[in-house]
Amino acid sequence: MSDVEERLRDALPKLSRLGATVRFDLGKDGMWVVDASGAAPTLSEDDDGDLDVACTIKITSDNLVKLMDGKLDPMLGYTLGKIKVSGSMGVAMKLVGAIG
Template sequence: MPLTDIAAKMQRGLDRHPLAQSIKFDCMEEGAITLYEGKAHLADLPADCTIRISETNLEKLIAGKLNPMTAFAMGKIKVSGDMSLALKLSQLLG
């Protein structure tokens, strides 16, 4: 699933559950999605919380096939910045 499709799915989640803060999904060479001011931007923008994850694992996370806590414990997700924002992912993705 390309990042454009993942961003569209995240946008639907943001429409239901807006975030006051910003979260960036850094997929390294594949690109980045930054959730900022109620929109899912296909851009590497400054964010309150950065989640470094491969595009493959982000796709699994969005599809509900990868538990965020398990992924973090296994090192598939690296979080920097405001950790409490990472905990809000389940409401955004749900």
């Protein structure tokens, strides 16, 4: 299990109220989908990128870990292009608030 996968799995309990599905596009490190639309959030690999999600967050693995550790401000990261969001910005903000 990679460090990022482990960190995302540890964050799942905090995402129970998200009410949406989010893809993390980590570039060469793959894609992960957090499905928090049901009662218990789940994490899965998205090998082909064809799952229907509310938003996709494009970020490097290193920056995702920094974001989760509170070492990367989400607004600054977005402004500097370290975090790119496509889809629902509202869902992305709720997600960052829960994992950051």
